[in-house]
Amino acid sequence: MRTRLGKVFVYAALLAWTLVVVAPLFWMVTTSFKNPPDVFLGPRFLPGVDFAPTARWWVRIFTVERDTLLRPLANSLIIAGTSAVxxxxxxxxxxxxxxxxxxxxxxxxxxxxxxxxxxQRIMPPIVVVFAVFLMFRVTRLLDTHIGLILVYIAFNIPLAVWIMSNFLAQIPRSVEEAATVDGASPATAFFRVVLPMVTPSLSATFLICFVFAWNEFLFSLILSFARTQTMPLLIAAQHFQRGPQWWDISALSTLAVLPPIVITVALQKYFVKGLTLVGK
Structure with a gap:
C-alpha cells in the first residue's frame, strides 16, 4: 500500500512539474497566433475556440523582418555552436x-x-562583465564573434570539466593500458579509444553548453552591438523599441527555442545516456 501511494505521489509530482514547464511554452506559442485584442482581453487558450488564430506575425517575421531576423539567428548559431564545441x-x-x-x-x-x-561557474557574471568590457575595449574585441565566443567558453568550461570528469572516472585505466601495449601513444589512446567510449557524455556536455550560450543575455547585451546581436537581444528589442507587442515577442521566442529543441531531439539518445552515466 505504501509503495502504491509512493508511486502515485511521484507521478502526481511529475505531472505537476510537466504542467509548470509546458504551460508557459503553450501560452507563448498560442500568443504568437493571436490578434492584439485577443492578447489583452484575458486568458484565451484554445485556437479556433477561444480566439481566431492568425499567422500574420509569422508571415511578417519571414517577409518584412527577414533581414532583421537572419543576422541575430546566424550570430547565435555561430557563437553558441562554436563556444559549445x-x-x-x-x-x-x-x-x-x-x-x-x-x-x-x-x-x-x-x-x-x-x-x-x-x-568558477558559481561566480555571478555581473561581477566580471565590466572588467571584461574594459579588456575587450582595449583589445578591440567588442562587437565581435570571437569576443563572445571566448566569454562563453570561459563560463562553460567549468561545467564541461565537471560533467566529463564524472564520466571519465568510470572508464578503467586498463582500456588505455591495453591500447598502449598495442603500440598506441597516450594521445592516440585518448582520441581513438577513450573519446569514442564517452560519446554520450560528450553529447550531453555539448548540448548543455550550447543551451547556456544560446540563452545568455547579459554578456551579449554589454559586449555586442548591431553587428553581433544575438536572438535574446533581438527579442528584448521588440519591447524596448516599440512597446510590449507580445504577439511579435511570442513568435520570435517560439522561433528562438526551435534550434535547441532540434538539437535535443537529434542527440536525445546520447543526452539521456550521458546524464544517466554521469549520475552513477
Whole structure:
C-alpha cells in the first residue's frame, strides 16, 4: 500500500512539474497566433475556440523582418555552436588529465583543483562583465564573434570539466593500458579509444553548453552591438523599441527555442545516456 501511494505521489509530482514547464511554452506559442485584442482581453487558450488564430506575425517575421531576423539567428548559431564545441573539447581534455594524472599545487590536489574549476561557474557574471568590457575595449574585441565566443567558453568550461570528469572516472585505466601495449601513444589512446567510449557524455556536455550560450543575455547585451546581436537581444528589442507587442515577442521566442529543441531531439539518445552515466 505504501509503495502504491509512493508511486502515485511521484507521478502526481511529475505531472505537476510537466504542467509548470509546458504551460508557459503553450501560452507563448498560442500568443504568437493571436490578434492584439485577443492578447489583452484575458486568458484565451484554445485556437479556433477561444480566439481566431492568425499567422500574420509569422508571415511578417519571414517577409518584412527577414533581414532583421537572419543576422541575430546566424550570430547565435555561430557563437553558441562554436563556444559549445570548444568548451566540450577543452573540458574533456582537462577532465581526462584530472582523472588520469596526479597534480599538486602546494596543498591543492586533484580534488581541490576540480572544485576550484567548478566553483568558477558559481561566480555571478555581473561581477566580471565590466572588467571584461574594459579588456575587450582595449583589445578591440567588442562587437565581435570571437569576443563572445571566448566569454562563453570561459563560463562553460567549468561545467564541461565537471560533467566529463564524472564520466571519465568510470572508464578503467586498463582500456588505455591495453591500447598502449598495442603500440598506441597516450594521445592516440585518448582520441581513438577513450573519446569514442564517452560519446554520450560528450553529447550531453555539448548540448548543455550550447543551451547556456544560446540563452545568455547579459554578456551579449554589454559586449555586442548591431553587428553581433544575438536572438535574446533581438527579442528584448521588440519591447524596448516599440512597446510590449507580445504577439511579435511570442513568435520570435517560439522561433528562438526551435534550434535547441532540434538539437535535443537529434542527440536525445546520447543526452539521456550521458546524464544517466554521469549520475552513477
Amino acid at each position: 570548444v568548451a566540450t573539447v577543452l573540458g574533456a581534455l582537462a577532465a581526462y588529465a584530472l582523472t588520469r594524472f596526479q597534480f599538486k599545487f602546494g596543498p591543492m590536489k586533484n580534488e581541490n583543483i576540480l572544485f576550484w574549476i567548478v566553483s
